[in-house]
Amino acid sequence: MSQSTGPAGHPSGYSAKEEPTTHSQFVHGAYPAISVLSYLLAGPLTFGLMGWGVDQWLGTSFLLVVGLLGGMGLAFYVIWLRYGRA
Template sequence: MARQLPPQTPSDDAPKGDPWHAFGYVVSGVALYGLAGWALDRWLGTTFLVAIGILVGAGFGIYMTYARFNKASQ
């Protein structure tokens, strides 16, 4: 009969989150807010809101990544 071993605890040097989640948050933030900025540019007849939307989306994506990874490490 095989002896059952207790589950091993992960070591401290193992990553605490999935890097694809971080990539997904940043890309989806850029895409969503960039699209919103593009739509507002078309509606208002301006040319700068798409750039602002991309920057805001990247900022929100980085913030969401930080919040998720900070929560996972606690």
């Protein structure tokens, strides 16, 4: 049974005009969706975890939500800075 391949011989059909040479070019150039997804996951997780930790330390219960929302807002801002401006 033969496996169908795309124009560049890759099974997914992916073909790039230039092959990325560094990790940064690979992540930010060839597959920007991976980078955007990592920003959207890392921001809320990081700041949410920090908010939860401060909540535990201070005995409050609202900083987790502040951390999650702040992390999401910062993630959108970084995505806009990196990809949204012309």
